Amino acid sequence: MFFVDSHCHLLFSKFRSASEKLDEEEYGVTALVDRAAAAGVKYLLAVGTQLSDVDDLRSIVDANENVFRTVGIHPLEAAKHHASHSLEEISRVILREAKLPKTIGIGEIGLDYHYEMESEKQQKQLFHLQMDLAEQCSLPVVIHSRDAYPDVVAILREHPRVTGVIHCFSGEEDFARNALDFGFCISISGVVTYKNATELQETLKIIPLDRMLLETDAPFLAPVPHRGRINEPAFIPHVASKISELLGIPTESLAIQTSENFFRLFINGIKRLATF
Numbered sequence: 091m092f093f094v095d096s097h098c099h100l101l102f103s104k105f106r107s108a109s110e111k112l113d114e115e116e117y118g119v120t121a122l123v124d125r126a127a128a129a130g131v132k133y134l135l136a137v138g139t140q141l142s143d144v145d146d147l148r149s150i151v152d153a154n155e156n157v158f159r160t161v162g163i164h165p166l167e168a169a170k171h172h173a174s175h176s177l178e179e180i181s182r183v184i185l186r187e188a189k190l191p192k193t194i195g196i197g198e199i200g201l202d203y204h205y206e207m208e209s210e211k212q213q214k215q216l217f218h219l220q221m222d223l224a225e226q227c228s229l230p231v232v233i234h235s236r237d238a239y240p241d242v243v244a245i246l247r248e249h250p251r252v253t254g255v256i257h258c259f260s261g262e263e264d265f266a267r268n269a270l271d272f273g274f275c276i277s278i279s280g281v282v283t284y285k286n287a288t289e290l291q292e293t294l295k296i297i298p299l300d301r302m303l304l305e306t307d308a309p310f311l312a313p314v315p316h317r318g319r320i321n322e323p324a325f326i327p328h329v330a331s332k333i334s335e336l337l338g339i340p341t342e343s344l345a346i347q348t349s350e351n352f353f354r355l356f357i358n359g360i361k362r363l364a365t366f
């Protein structure tokens with residue numbers, strides 16, 4: 091039995107705020123991967139958020155056998171990329187990286203109206219573009235949606251041949267039903283361990299077990315009992331044990347099922363890539 095962290099960010103230094111002192115070694119990629127392995131978290135998906143991280147992600151997956159990656163532009167990076175890159179340039183980089191064997195998805199992409207309503211137009215344009223690229227190279231997408239699910243659903247509906255995962259699902263039942271109808275998986279983060287996450291804890295029960303993935307979204311959203319601290323892939327077992335408790339199933343079955351789901355969704359992508 092092992093776990094998969096289907097969504098983490100391993101370049102912690104990129105997220106470090108000036109006041110926060112992270113020990114480079116303690117939170118270096120090797121240490122994070124080793125602690126994850128020791129906790130039974132065998133495979134990690136390192137998710138891209140911007141074009142400036144593609145070189146680092148390529149090096150990380152080249153150096154770590156059990157780490158895979160995605161390539162894509164996060165909605166909160168949309169305005170910046172819009173201003174500094176042409177759509178042709180963005181497409182060229184994403185398609186180039188997507189051809190590499192350990193790139194198993196396009197993401198994270200989507201819409202975020204919580205932090206940035208004003209860049210809605212740029213967010214939508216890059217979301218559409220990256221959905222088209224995902225279809226072109228037959229890779230699943232990793233969807234980020236915050237306070238934006240009706241628009242996300244509308245765009246997913248326009249791209250019926252693209253599948254993927256709703257990452258860090260926050261609990262809206264209507265969103266879950268639509269995503270499931272489109273054939274998407276739904277990924278649950280440490281948020282499920284929070285006391286106030288009652289909507290998510292309820293909606294969880296309508297997600298079929300063969301469509302569920304586990305994630306940390308490290309370094310953000312550390313699960314209880316580490317809430318408020320730096321999150322890391324080794325904390326997946328806390329997410330899993332809370333879900334098992336809520337669903338009344340053994341953690342072991344959840345680990346086996348969610349790992350199978352991960353490989354079905356993403357590694358089939360690799361096989362399809364062979365004909366790309």
Ligand SMILES: [Zn+2]
Pocket residue numbers: 097098099137198307
């Ligand atoms: Zn993320």
